[in-house]
Amino acid sequence: MAGLGDLxxxxxxxxxxxxxxxAQSANEKLAELRVQAQKLADEMVAKGEITTEEAKRLVDxxxxxxxxxxxxxxxxxxxxxxxxxxxxxxSDEDLPVKAEGQxxxxxxxxxxxxQEELRRLKQE
Numbered sequence: 001m002a003g004l005g006d007l008x009x010x011x012x013x014x015x016x017x018x019x020x021x022x023a024q025s026a027n028e029k030l031a032e033l034r035v036q037a038q039k040l041a042d043e044m045v046a047k048g049e050i051t052t053e054e055a056k057r058l059v060d061x062x063x064x065x066x067x068x069x070x071x072x073x074x075x076x077x078x079x080x081x082x083x084x085x086x087x088x089x090x091s092d093e094d095l096p097v098k099a100e101g102q103x104x105x106x107x108x109x110x111x112x113x114x115q116e117e118l119r120r121l122k123q124e
């Protein structure tokens with residue numbers, strides 16, 4: 001049973017790591033977007049196409065839109081946008097002994113899915 005507890009802990013820590021990595025990646029992308037949007041707005045102001053106030057609103061609007069957009073995964077379709085996915089944590093006592101092998105397989109599958117999601121996020 002101690003091995004299963006360690007596996008659950010490792011899976012949890014992997015999930016936390018993936019979430020932290022995704023958050024960092026998203027923040028970097030938003031910073032890049034803000035810089036690019038600001039350059040575009042500055043060029044438009046220099047050409048006299050828009051005012052500085054309009055440029056500020058344009059940059060803010062572009063960043064807000066980017067923050068609101070989220071890729072739709074098959075697991076996220078039933079979750080409201082902007083809401084975090086619930087995480088269910090169970091203790092070793094909650095798991096039936098005969099289902100231990102099945103739980104290990106489920107955890108391995110979840111770890112593989114998280115690794116794939118991390119790879120996908122790194123590519124973006």
